[in-house]
Amino acid sequence: MDILYSIFIDPFVQMGSAPDLLVQTLWEGLVSGVLYALIALGFVLIFKASGVFNFAQGIMVVFAALTLVGLYEAGVPAILALILTIAVMFLLAVGVERLVLRPLVNQPDIILFMATFGLTYFLIGFGELVFGGNPKVMITDELYLPRGSVEFEMFGGFVSLQKIDITAAIIASVMVAALAVFFQKTRIGRALRAVADSHKAALSVGISLNQIWIIVWFTAGIVALATGIMWGARSEVSFALQIIALKALPVLILGGFTSVPGAIVGGLIIGVGEKLGEFYWGPLVGSGIESWLAYVIALGFLLFRPQGLFGERIIERI
Amino acid sequence: MVRKLSTILATAIVASAFALPAKAQDSIYVPLFTYRTGPFSGSGIPIANGMRDYLTMLNERDGGIGGAKLILEECETGYDTKKGVECYEAVKGKNPVMINPWSTGITLPLIPRAAVDKIPILSMAYGLSASADGETFPWIFNPPNTYWDGLSMIIKYIGEQEGGLDKLKGKKIGYIYLDAGFGREPLPLFDQLARDLGFELKLYPVPADSMQNQSSQWLSVRRDRPDYMVLYGWGALNPTAVKEAAKINYPMEKFISIWWPGDDDMRSAGPGGKGFKTLNWHAVGTDFPALQDIQKLVVDKGLSQAPKNSVGEVLYNRGVYNSMLIAEGIRNAQKLTGKTVVTGEDVRRGLETLNIDEARLKELGLEGFAGPIKLTCTDHNGHRPAFMQQWDGEKWVKISEPIEPMADRVKPLLEAAARDYAEKSTGWPKRTEPCDKQS
Known part of the structure; x- marks a missing residue:
């Protein structure tokens, strides 16, 4: 009976007795969710354009953040370092298109997927060679990102919102809105979706596959840079950021691999779900459940929608 | 020409054959x-x-x-x-x-x-x-x-801050740790000390993939309000823990770590890390x-x-x-x-x-x-023994005399754990190695 009480009654009693903590948990979940969504967006962009699951998205986050901080440490002013990092991400996109994707056109998806593994290890080695493996401090003041927190008294307690988290939420929302418009309303966006449907068909109507790939990898690079800045500011800029990218997997399972809104909604559901789960139900099983709870949530949704919340339903004749 | 080359090659092989053992x-x-x-x-x-x-x-x-x-x-x-x-x-x-x-x-x-x-x-x-x-x-x-010595030193230090180990009765001590072999290592001793000294132990494990996202753990800390926090972290876990602690306004002088946080960790943690303490045993x-x-x-x-x-x-x-x-x-x-x-x-x-x-x-x-x-x-x-050091915002400063581990409490548990290990490991050999005199 006690166990049933602990599972079904006690967490809700806690929510009612300390609503400020509930609000704080929801906020932390939303912030984590937004940041997961940012990582997932990088995956979705490339998957949409090429049907490839880009295993290198995690290391792109690290590489972009390291480039920014590395350039700053080398004496380049912060804003110029940011612009140069964007340029580096563009060069990376061109390099990936020329050296990895172009020779593999029309190869099975698994070949392209494996190529992104190779790219991951190349970027790890190259990043360590150029910037070293030491953790670095993300430049926040220099990029005019706010520090500190805003506290609100609420329900007899308080809720604390970190300014950097608010900024992350705003930046992520702006990026998502911009990408949604880009995909739906622009010529390049439509071309991009055409490429995703069929490389050959897209080529036959005059769409430049190479150009589209550069655009999409560059966009994913920009998303990686934004993600790296936000996650780096919460902790440090190190190769440990790569692990965070794995958190995007349940988000993608949940939201669908081809949907920008899916990445956002999936991110928020996973973020809020894992924080609520860890905070209210985690102590029942010794805590530390976050790492697998996200997958359980995603699997729960998959039982009802195998293609994910916003994924395209694929019917194949056999 | 061929003969000459063969001679050179043979000489090189013979020379290297002699050279290798000399090097070894x-x-x-x-x-x-x-x-x-x-x-x-x-x-x-x-x-x-x-x-x-x-x-x-x-x-x-x-x-x-x-x-x-x-x-x-x-x-x-x-x-x-x-x-x-x-x-x-x-x-x-x-x-x-x-x-x-x-x-x-x-x-x-x-x-x-x-x-x-x-x-x-x-x-x-x-x-x-x-x-x-x-x-x-x-x-x-x-x-x-050992990690058990380290934990006993931290608890002893906390006891000193409170005016004696007996004052720990009724206190709450939180333990945030990497949820891996390293972080779990001191748990048996921590449990025992909690029972013996009467403090409540709250656990906050951090899985490796959440090292840089510890907000859930620190929300739980905010809810539980432990009197002291003990950290066994490694890699990115350390600076993130310090940042999160600062975020919930946890008093940094009551946040004490085993000996692993380094200078880079504290620089990454930022100004909020001032006052954070760790054990150390060398200069x-x-x-x-x-x-x-x-x-x-x-x-x-x-x-x-x-x-x-x-x-x-x-x-x-x-x-x-x-x-x-x-x-x-x-x-x-x-x-x-x-x-x-x-x-x-x-x-x-x-x-x-x-x-x-x-x-x-x-x-x-x-x-x-x-x-x-x-x-x-x-x-x-x-x-x-190890001493306590504190981060002053730029460097570590030694703030205590050497703290001896609680040998009376740790030693019996260590011996029991060693016996237990040998019993559970089938065929664990009895020591046959002779014991040399101290040099």
């Missing part, structure tokens, strides 16, 4: 398991630099140890247990005199192999606490203190002849991978201390056996009779760097 006679192979890459490289790099630089300095200054040049080879583990075991398998055929796994997770699977392969394991202040018992674990060494800085030799003979000559300003930082010096133990183990083995080129079996004996007193520390150019240490056949640890 004068060298000792010391593999270093390091992690300069991966998620934990932030902690791994300074330690790897300190370890390598001290041994390189011995090669440069003294030509090695006792006439034998040290052959140093790093094996990158990435702090990954599987890779660590692969490294072990890769180096064990090269007659290593000792293995330094630099991971509790890697140490654990190597413990049963050490006796079989006759290679001693030096897990300096990490690994299995119970392996301090030399009777049960003749091939494992974990000086100068920071370069004001020691041995450290100055490293700078002159290794760093200045470009033989080090360490940035100049990192020499003397806490984790760099931790690596130096580790290599001082390696070197003294080898030197002691040479003394015991009369051989220049010693084996793993010899070095096991060397470590078991290690006695580094104040005079020896002075000879080593490390006077005042750390306290003396003496190991025996039964005690492979030393259980040395």
Whole structure:
């Protein structure tokens, strides 16, 4: 009976007795969710354009953040370092298109997927060679990102919102809105979706596959840079950021691999779900459940929608 | 022409055949398991630099140890247990005199192999606490203190802050840790101390993939309001924990860690980390002849991978201390056996009779760097005291006298854990290795 009480009654009693903590948990979940969504967006962009699951998205986050901080440490002013990092991400996109994707056109998806593994290890080695493996401090003041927190008294307690988290939420929302418009309303966006449907068909109507790939990898690079800045500011800029990218997997399972809104909604559901789960139900099983709870949530949704919340339903004749 | 070439080739082969054994006679192979890459490289790099630089300095200054040049080879583990075991398998055929796994997770699977392969394991202040018992674990060494000693020192320090251990009754102590072998290691002692001293223990495990996203754990801390927080973290977990603690306004002077947070961690943690405390047992800085030799003979000559300003930082010096133990183990083995080129079996004996007193520390150019240490056949640890240091925003400052571990509480548990390990490991061998006299 006690166990049933602990599972079904006690967490809700806690929510009612300390609503400020509930609000704080929801906020932390939303912030984590937004940041997961940012990582997932990088995956979705490339998957949409090429049907490839880009295993290198995690290391792109690290590489972009390291480039920014590395350039700053080398004496380049912060804003110029940011612009140069964007340029580096563009060069990376061109390099990936020329050296990895172009020779593999029309190869099975698994070949392209494996190529992104190779790219991951190349970027790890190259990043360590150029910037070293030491953790670095993300430049926040220099990029005019706010520090500190805003506290609100609420329900007899308080809720604390970190300014950097608010900024992350705003930046992520702006990026998502911009990408949604880009995909739906622009010529390049439509071309991009055409490429995703069929490389050959897209080529036959005059769409430049190479150009589209550069655009999409560059966009994913920009998303990686934004993600790296936000996650780096919460902790440090190190190769440990790569692990965070794995958190995007349940988000993608949940939201669908081809949907920008899916990445956002999936991110928020996973973020809020894992924080609520860890905070209210985690102590029942010794805590530390976050790492697998996200997958359980995603699997729960998959039982009802195998293609994910916003994924395209694929019917194949056999 | 062909005949001439054949003659040259034959001469070269014969010469190399003579040269190889000569080289082998004068060298000792010391593999270093390091992690300069991966998620934990932030902690791994300074330690790897300190370890390598001290041994390189011995090669440069003294030509090695006792006439034998040290052959140093790093094996990158990435702090990954599987890779660590692969490294072990890769180096064990090269007659290593000792293995330094630099991971509790890697140490654990190597413990049963050490006796079989006759290679001693030096897990300096990490690994299995119970392996301090030399009777049960003749091939494992974990000086100068175990994780259990460390925890007992932290609790003792907290007791001092509160006016005595008896004042801990009714208090709440939180434990935030890497949810892996390392972080889970002190749990049995923590549970026991909570029962014995009457404080409530709250656990906040952090899975490796959440190291940089600890908001749930710190929300729970905010809810539970522990009087003190204890940290056993590694890699990115440390700066993130400090940042999150600052975020919920947790009083930093009540946040105390085991000895692993480094200078880089605290710089990443930012200004909120001021006041954070950790244990330590050796000095920071370069004001020691041995450290100055490293700078002159290794760093200045470009033989080090360490940035100049990192020499003397806490984790760099931790690596130096580790290599001082390696070197003294080898030197002691040479003394015991009369051989220049010693084996793993010899070095096991060397470590078991290690006695580094104040005079020896002075000879080593490390006077005042750390306290003396003496190991025996039964005690492979030393259980040395550590002191508390505090981050002042820029550097670590020593803030306490040496704190002795609670031997009366730790020792019986360690012995019981060692017995338990031997009983549960089918066919665990009884010690047959003879015990040498102290050198």
